[in-house]
Amino acid sequence: MQRELILHNNVKQIGPLSEFIEDLCDSLGLDTTLTFNLNLVLEEAVTNVIMYAYPQDEDHTMTLLAWTEKDENVIAFELKDQGKPFNPIEQAPEVDTTLSAKERKIGGLGIFLINQIMDEVAYRYEGNSNILTMKKNIKE
Amino acid sequence: MKTIYIDGPLDAIHLNDVKEKLKEADAHLGDIITLDCTEMSYICSSGLRVFLQMHKDVTAAGGRLIIKGLQPLVKNVFDMTGFGQIFNYE
Numbered sequence: 001m002q003r004e005l006i007l008h009n010n011v012k013q014i015g016p017l018s019e020f021i022e023d024l025c026d027s028l029g030l031d032t033t034l035t036f037n038l039n040l041v042l043e044e045a046v047t048n049v050i051m052y053a054y055p056q057d058e059d060h061t062m063t064l065l066a067w068t069e070k071d072e073n074v075i076a077f078e079l080k081d082q083g084k085p086f087n088p089i090e091q092a093p094e095v096d097t098t099l100s101a102k103e104r105k106i107g108g109l110g111i112f113l114i115n116q117i118m119d120e121v122a123y124r125y126e127g128n129s130n131i132l133t134m135k136k137n138i139k140e
Numbered sequence: 141m142k143t144i145y146i147d148g149p150l151d152a153i154h155l156n157d158v159k160e161k162l163k164e165a166d167a168h169l170g171d172i173i174t175l176d177c178t179e180m181s182y183i184c185s186s187g188l189r190v191f192l193q194m195h196k197d198v199t200a201a202g203g204r205l206i207i208k209g210l211q212p213l214v215k216n217v218f219d220m221t222g223f224g225q226i227f228n229y230e
Contacts (some may be wrong), residue, residue, distance in 0.1 A: 011153055012149050012152050012153060015153065033213060036182070036213045037213075043152065050152075074216055109185035110184075116220045
């Protein structure tokens with residue numbers, strides 16, 4: 001199974017993204033918890049590109065690929081954009097979840113959530129593209 | 141006492157609507173403010189940041205912020221980020 005979605009760098013694209021993920025999860029028979037969490041992961045990853053990869057007033061696109069591996073035991077996503085080089089894994093600030101509200105910094109939570117939910121997260125810059133790969137075992 | 145109702149998904153699309161709605165609390169920051177999230181079906185990290193900022197503002201003004209009625213999957217997002225311990229829940 002492989003599917004592709006082209007998205008523009010506009011937050012309104014979260015709508016079609018969410019439909020894409022729900023349809024995908026539905027066809028794989030995933031439960032509501034996993035569907036909810038994968039939706040969250042992809043929204044965070046796509047929002048990151050929308051906010052940081054391109055100037056806000058320019059129209060650009062990114063490509064989301066989704067596929068399964070290991071007999072549909074693993075779901076994999078690849079998000080590719082041609083914006084400025086940005087490694088969300090390396091550049092994300094440390095998130096200390098044990099701090100109190102007063103001490104908690106506002107930020108870095110998106111990539112933190114991606115790391116919490118997914119089993120494998122990798123970034124590479126290749127051929128003028130940011131490529132973020134995320135995988136999760138869907139059969140426990 | 142002031143209650144604000146948050147409904148629908150708190151995603152990047154609805155973020156500004158929710159921020160706008162939270163301004164209802166501006167005149168009550170030193171008071172007890174309840175965010176009723178019974179109808180909030182989703183939250184993203186930007187939504188969590190808005191809640192955290194609200195918590196800081198209310199606490200700084202001597203008030204108290206209460207989060208009410210979180211749906212289980214939404215509560216799970218709070219817990220994953222350690223926000224489970226930060227807020228007062230009802």
